[in-house]
Amino acid sequence: MTTVAAPGRLIVGVTGATGAPIAARMLEILRRVPYLETHLILSTWARSTIEVETPYSVREFSELADVTHRFGELGATVSSGSYPVAGMVVVPCSMKSLAAIRHGFADNLLTRAADVTLKERRPLVLVPRETPLSEIHLENMLALARMGVRIVPPMPAFYDRPGSVAEVVDHIVMRVLDQLGLPAADAELGERWPGLSDLRAR
Ligand SMILES: Cc1cc2nc3c(=O)[nH]c(=O)nc-3n(C[C@H](O)[C@H](O)[C@H](O)COP(=O)(O)O)c2cc1C
Secondary structure (H helix, E strand, O other), X not given: OOOOOOOEEEEEEEXXXXXXHHHHHHHHHHOOOOOEEEEEEEOHHHHHHHHHHOXXXXXXXXXXXXXXXXXXXXXXXXXXXXXXXXXXXEEEEOHHHHHHHHHOOOXXXXXXXXXXXXXXXXXXXXXXXXXXXXXXXXXXXXXXXXXXXXXXXXXXXXXXXXXXXXXXXXXXXXXXXXXXXXXXXHHHHOXXXXXXXXXXXX
């Protein structure tokens, strides 16, 4: 599977799993990428997690994207494979939306856009968030991974000794953007693995 080539449009889906600050940070970073047009789709429950978990109102959050689509608007541009889009990321991805995407159950714009991304064989990155994971969750992820979907759970790394939640979030955003071929704001987002000997020497 290829990554997002510049210039292009990227669909950013946000669902009602906890982790809205990760999506917010990603949009803050992506809006600085001049060649990229972000198309945001918020699920109904994402609106609640955004309000609870981020300093943004839903309106302010939406303004981080170039275009915002309505969740129920199945007639939107991104609902059709004929509309040129480079790829899609769902961050965070609830187990409900994960299941819907796995089964092609496209009853809202977010799952429809993901379904289109799959059928057009465009890059699709999911950031699934749940713990612990049931057999259903794991099976759905395995099936999607076998379809070429990048499964990137928002797992923290500790080797760079993060000093804040913001640093943990930045590291996760960096790893998700890597999967899209968009290492846009690398230096800003954190450190890459320097090698154990380098790390020990510090
Ligand atoms: C505050 C909050 C946190 C939630 N966290 C998760 C989560 O981490 N993972 C998950 O799969 N569902 C989580 N849920 C449940 C989903 O919001 C729920 O399954 C919803 O139907 C998902 O729909 P959506 O995928 O269309 O947003 C959470 C709900 C709330 C209110």
